Amino acid sequence: MELVVRKTDLLRELQLFQGIVERKNTIPILANVLLEANGAEVKMLATDLEVGLRSKCTATVSKGGSLTLPAKKLYEIIKALPETDVRIEEDKGGVKVAADRFDSRMQTLPREDFPTLPEASGSYSVTLSRDVLRQMVSKTQFAITGEDTRYFLNGALFIQRPESMSLVSTDGHRLALITVSREKGNNKLKVDEDRVILPRKTLLELGRLLAETDGDIQYERGENHLFFELGGRLLISRMIDGQFPAFERVIPKGHDKRVEFDRDRLTSAVKRVALLSNERSRAVKFQMDNGKVEIASSSPEFGEAKEILMVDYAAAPVTICFNAQYVLDFLGVVETDTVSLEFKDEMSQAVLKPIGADGYDYTYVIMPMRI
Amino acid sequence: MDAFYASVEQRDKPALRGKPVAVFGDPDKRGVVAAASYEARAFGVRSAIPMARAVRLCPDLIIVRPDFARYRTASQAVFAIFRVVTPLVEPLSLDEAYLDVTENSWGEPLGRVVAERLKAEIRKSTGLTASAGVAPNKFLAKIASAWKKPDGLTVIAPARVEMFLQKLPVDALWGVGPVTASRLRERGIERLVDIRAADTEVLREAVGSSADWLRRLADGIDDRRVEPNREVKSSGTENTYSQDLTDIYEIRAEIDEMARSAAAWLERKELLCRTVTIKVRYNDFTTITRSHSKAPATRNAEEIAARAVSLLERTDAATRPVRLLGVSVHNLEDPAAPFSPEGPVLPFDP
Numbered sequence: 258m259e260l261v262v263r264k265t266d267l268l269r270e271l272q273l274f275q276g277i278v279e280r281k282n283t284i285p286i287l288a289n290v291l292l293e294a295n296g297a298e299v300k301m302l303a304t305d306l307e308v309g310l311r312s313k314c315t316a317t318v319s320k321g322g323s324l325t326l327p328a329k330k331l332y333e334i335i336k337a338l339p340e341t342d343v344r345i346e347e348d349k350g351g352v353k354v355a356a357d358r359f360d361s362r363m364q365t366l367p368r369e370d371f372p373t374l375p376e377a378s379g380s381y382s383v384t385l386s387r388d389v390l391r392q393m394v395s396k397t398q399f400a401i402t403g404e405d406t407r408y409f410l411n412g413a414l415f416i417q418r419p420e421s422m423s424l425v426s427t428d429g430h431r432l433a434l435i436t437v438s439r440e441k442g443n444n445k446l447k448v449d450e451d452r453v454i455l456p457r458k459t460l461l462e463l464g465r466l467l468a469e470t471d472g473d474i475q476y477e478r479g480e481n482h483l484f485f486e487l488g489g490r491l492l493i494s495r496m497i498d499g500q501f502p503a504f505e506r507v508i509p510k511g512h513d514k515r516v517e518f519d520r521d522r523l524t525s526a527v528k529r530v531a532l533l534s535n536e537r538s539r540a541v542k543f544q545m546d547n548g549k550v551e552i553a554s555s556s557p558e559f560g561e562a563k564e565i566l567m568v569d570y571a572a573a574p575v576t577i578c579f580n581a582q583y584v585l586d587f588l589g590v591v592e593t594d595t596v597s598l599e600f601k602d603e604m605s606q607a608v609l610k611p612i613g614a615d616g617y618d619y620t621y622v623i624m625p626m627r628i
Numbered sequence: 629m630d631a632f633y634a635s636v637e638q639r640d641k642p643a644l645r646g647k648p649v650a651v652f653g654d655p656d657k658r659g660v661v662a663a664a665s666y667e668a669r670a671f672g673v674r675s676a677i678p679m680a681r682a683v684r685l686c687p688d689l690i691i692v693r694p695d696f697a698r699y700r701t702a703s704q705a706v707f708a709i710f711r712v713v714t715p716l717v718e719p720l721s722l723d724e725a726y727l728d729v730t731e732n733s734w735g736e737p738l739g740r741v742v743a744e745r746l747k748a749e750i751r752k753s754t755g756l757t758a759s760a761g762v763a764p765n766k767f768l769a770k771i772a773s774a775w776k777k778p779d780g781l782t783v784i785a786p787a788r789v790e791m792f793l794q795k796l797p798v799d800a801l802w803g804v805g806p807v808t809a810s811r812l813r814e815r816g817i818e819r820l821v822d823i824r825a826a827d828t829e830v831l832r833e834a835v836g837s838s839a840d841w842l843r844r845l846a847d848g849i850d851d852r853r854v855e856p857n858r859e860v861k862s863s864g865t866e867n868t869y870s871q872d873l874t875d876i877y878e879i880r881a882e883i884d885e886m887a888r889s890a891a892a893w894l895e896r897k898e899l900l901c902r903t904v905t906i907k908v909r910y911n912d913f914t915t916i917t918r919s920h921s922k923a924p925a926t927r928n929a930e931e932i933a934a935r936a937v938s939l940l941e942r943t944d945a946a947t948r949p950v951r952l953l954g955v956s957v958h959n960l961e962d963p964a965a966p967f968s969p970e971g972p973v974l975p976f977d978p
Binding site for chain 2: 429432503504606622624
C-alpha cells in the first residue's frame with residue numbers, strides 16, 4: 258500500500274477513532290485502525306468489538322492495499338505534523354509515515370488479524386433527523402450507569418413507534434426519558450414498536466459523531482448489530498441483549514403537588530448550597546412551604562448552607578432530599594427558562610420537566626433520599 | 629504486628645515458642661502460607677508461598693490451622709490502643725494501620741516517642757511485638773515499618789528522607805510487585821531514585837498510569853491523608869483445590885458454602901450487598917468472573933447462595949475442570965448510614 262493524504266483530512270477522521278479503539282489492550286489488534294487504500298480514497302475501520310467505526314477520506318493512492326496501525330500513535334503523529342501532505346507506505350514489514358522532512362517507521366499488526374465487521378444491508382433503514390437524535394442522546398446519556406451491574410443495563414433503551422421515538426436511560430437512582438413525535442410516513446417501521454438497547458459507548462460515540470456531522474442519519478437494525486450512517490461515516494454497534502427495567506412503572510402518575518422554578522436561579526442555588534453538602538451523599542433538601550422553597554444542605558465536616566427561592570406553592574409543606582448532582586445533571590441539559598418539580602411526599606419519586614420544551618417531551622425521575 | 633497470626637499462636641501455645649511455625653489456610657489443600665514465625669522465616673518460609681514449597685524448605689515446620697476469632701480479638705486490643713492516641717487510624721488489615729500522630733492525646737511532640745510508647749503498650753496488653761515506622765508521609769512510614777523487624781522502630785526524619793530514598797530499590801514500594809519491578813529493571817531502573825531521571829514515555833510503557841505517582845514517590849512526595857473511615861468495598865473468599873473439581877454437585881456445594889460465609893461476613897459487619905460475584909479458574913488457568921446485581925440490597929444467606937450458585941450456569945465449570953473457585957459480595961450498603969452513597973433505588977419491581 259502506498260498513498261498520500263492531506264494532514265487535515267486524515268486528522269479529522271483519526272480523531273473520531275480515538276474513543277472507539279480498545280483501551281484495555283486485551284487484544285492488541287483492537288488498538289489498531291485498519292487502512293484500506295483503493296481508487297481515490299483510503300477507508301478506515303476500528304472497533305473494540307462492541308462499537309465499530311467506518312470512515313474514509315480522499316487520498317492519492319499509488320498502490321492499493323491494506324494495513325493496520327496503532328490508532329492512538331498514528332493520531333498523535335499526524336496531529337504533530339505541519340499542515341502538509343502525509344505519505345503512508347508499506348516498508349519492510351513496517352509502515353513508513355512521512356511528511357516534509359519528518360520520517361518514521363511504525364510497527365504494524367497483520368491485517369488478517371483484524372476482525373470482520375457486519376455490513377449494513379442498506380434496506381429497512383430509517384431516516385433520523387440529526388438535531389432530534391442529538392437532542393435525544395444528550396438528554397439521556399448521562400443517566401446510564403457506569404458500573405456493570407446487569408440489573409441496570411449499561412445502555413439506553415431506544416423505542417421506535419410509528420408516531421414517535423423515545424430514548425430511556427437509568428442508573429437505578431434516576432431515570433431520563435425523552436420522546437419525540439415523528440411523521441408517520443417518514444419511516445419503514447414494520448412493527449408497532451421496535452425496542453433495542455444501545456450500549457453506553459455507542460451513545461457516547463454517536464454524540465461525538467453527531468457534533469461533527471450535518472444532514473440526516475440513516476439507521477438500520479440488523480440481526481445483532483445496529484448501523485448509524487452519518488456524513489459518510491458508519492457507526493456499527495452491538496446491541497445489548499437483555500431486559501431493560503420496567504421503566505414505565507417508575508414514572509409516577511397523578512402527583513398532586515407541583516412547583517415551577519426559574520431554571521437559572523434554581524441551578525445557581527443548588528450549585529451554591531451543594532458546596533456544603535455531605536461529600537458522600539451530596540444531599541440537598543428541598544423544603545416546600547407556602548410561597549417559597551428553601552434549599553438546604555449540611556456537612557458534618559464543613560457546616561451548612563441554605564437559599565430561599567420564592568415560588569408559587571400553596572399545598573402542605575413537604576421536604577424532599579435529592580442528590581444535588583442528579584438535579585444539576587438535569588438542569589445542565591435542558592434549555593427552557595422554566596422547569597417544574599412534581600412530587601407527592603418525601604418518599605416517592607419526584608419528576609423534573611422542562612416547561613415549554615419545543616418538539617419533545619422530557620421526563621426526569623429522581624428517587625429521593627431518606628431524610 | 630510481627631508475624632501476626634504466627635505470633636498469636638506462639639503466645640497461646642507455649643509448645644510452639646522458638647519453633648518454626650506456619651499458619652495455613654487449609655493444610656490439606658493447595659493452600660499458601662498465611663503467616664510464618666521468625667524461626668520459619670530463617671528457612672526461607674514466607675507468607676504467600678505454597679505450602680508444599682514451605683515444607684520442602686523447612687521439613688520441621690509446624691503447620692497450624694488458622695483461628696481467626698483469636699486473631700481478631702488480638703487485633704481489636706491493638707486497635708483500641710491506637711485509638712487512645714489518635715482518632716486518625718487507617719486500618720490496612722487486621723494487624724497493620726497508619727496513624728497520624730501529628731496531634732496525639734499523649735501530647736508527645738516526637739513521633740519516635742509515640743511509637744516507642746505504642747510498642748510498649750501493645751506488648752503489655754497483648755504480649756505481642758510490633759514494628760513501627762515513623763516518617764513524614766504514608767509511603768515512607770510504610771517502608772520504614774518493614775525496615776527492621778521484629779520489634780523494630782525506624783524513624784525517617786524529614787532531613788534524612790533523601791538519604792533514605794537513595795537506598796531504596798524500586799520493589800520496596802507498595803504496589804510494585806515482582807512483575808512491575810522486572811519491567812522497570814529491564815529499562816535500567818533499579819533504584820527508586822532512578823525514576824527521577826527516567827524518560828516519561830519509558831516509564832509510562834513500564835507502569836502505565838502509575839508513572840506520575842511513582843515519580844512523586846521517587847521525590848519522596850506523598851500527600852495522601854490518613855483516612856480513618858476508609859470504606860470496605862467488598863469481601864470474599866476463594867479456594868484453590870488440590871485436585872481439580874469436575875463434579876458439578878461438588879462445585880455447587882463449594883460455591884454455596886463460600887456464599888454463605890460472605891453472607892455471614894455481611895451479618896457481622898451489619899452491611900447489605902447488591903452484587904454477588906463468582907470467580908472460576910479452569911485447569912488451564914483461564915479465570916473468569918460472573919456477577920449478578922439486584923436491588924434492594926440483602927444479606928440473606930439463602931438468597932446470596934442461590935444467586936451465586938445460579939451464576940455457575942454462565943460458566944463452563946465442570947465441563948472444564950476447575951482449579952479455583954471464589955465468591956465475593958460488592959456494592960455494599962450500610963442500612964444504618966443516614967444515606968446510601970447514591971441514594972435509594974427507583975421502585976422498578978412491583
